[in-house]
Amino acid sequence: MPVVAALGSLVLLRGVLMVSPGCFLLRRKAFCQHRVISHSYCEHMAVVKLVCEDTRVNAAYGIFVAFAVIGVDLTVIVVSYTMILGVVLKLSSSDTQLKAFNTCVSHVCVILAFYVSGLFTFLTHRFGHSIPQHIHILVADIYILLPPTVNPIIYGVRTKQLRDKIVVLFQRKGI
Template sequence: MSPNSTAFSHPPYFLLVGIPGLEKEQFWIAFPFCLMYAIAVLGNITLLLIIKAEPSLHKPMYLFLAMLAFTDLLLSTSVLPKMLGIFWLGSGEIGFLSCLTQLFFIHTLSSVELGVLMAMALDRYVAICCPLRYSSILSVPVVVALGSLVLVRGVLLVSPFCFLLRRMPFCQQHVISHSYCEHMAVVKLACGDTRVNVIYGLFVAFMVTGSDMTLICVSYSRILRVVTRLLSPEAQLKAFSTCVSHVCVILAFYIPALFTFLTHRFGQSIPPHIHITVANLYLLVPPMVNPIVYGVRTKKLWDRVVLLFQQKGP
């Protein structure tokens, strides 16, 4: 093996620094992050158990919600345990293959979450704009097929990230200025030509967010048009109410996601600690907020939660 090939081989491990510039404060920052994770796990597991146990909730809207809850559980779990190890124990080392595995799950699950949010927007469109054909258009097999397509899309689009990085030469620098293995954070450590990685990353990001956001915007523009034509104020309020929770969840995920994506590529003037903190919250806040928003805004779910606690009471 030549000296050049050994100099540019894969490092045995990377070193995650956590939040650059806030190394001394990370110990205390970990406590609210841990609380967010605990709320996310409790809320999403409760949501899944209620939907599974209640036959009346075996409908497209709640099946999509179950997919969202399961995705949130996996997404937050793929990040938080290692993050706490960095913040509390100073255990920032992560093996090369383990880093690629974490990268794969984070980006795949983020893509799946965006796809499920898009499918939920389509569900609201069919429910409000085509109520008489709702059950025939969104049957259970169709819901399962949509969920499967969203998952396959994420896997197929993200897998090349790992294959490209596996073939990239890396220099002696192995410190990742992040709390987890994010694609662009790892690409910045490569010694070779990274244009393919950068271009493909931009393609995936714009294709996924662009197509999903287009469908979401079209769905809600048509929903708004139909709702404004309803004669009864009560009917308008009910229709708006069914969409408010979903819009809140979409904003909670898309705003920090777009901030993180754009900052990695065009936001060099933004302080690293702000960028990385938002990137951490982007993977922790939506999983925490989603079950709360849907539990409070969806009457059937809220009634079931209340009934569950009443049964456990004295």
């Protein structure tokens, strides 16, 4: 339990340290007439677009944070999975190895759902100037909604009892 608390504290500290400077950079800026964000939640780049001054520092800091977070996260994930695969390959039973690989595939699917949608929304705000505003909003909403939506589906499909109950449910309904 102390390890989990320490890791949770590190994640919280990283979030505060990475997000706070962006907030302080925005606080010093003058905003235009309207202050309505055209998103369903307060996204950093949506707020930056309301500023009437030069926002190159904000944009550069946003790029730095995004790539630093993705870079550190992916490095930790790759190192972790390399260690996991080393242990799995040493297991004696091929059935146990297959079960462990299936679990790893589920984890990787959830990770990809989060990072791919997040990277896409990040890149469309910075480089997709010809993309219509409603597409930006849709992509940002997908980033917020897709990972938590597919998470139980991905893990649930791997659970045999749940899969069997879903099959029985669909058979009753004639689907």
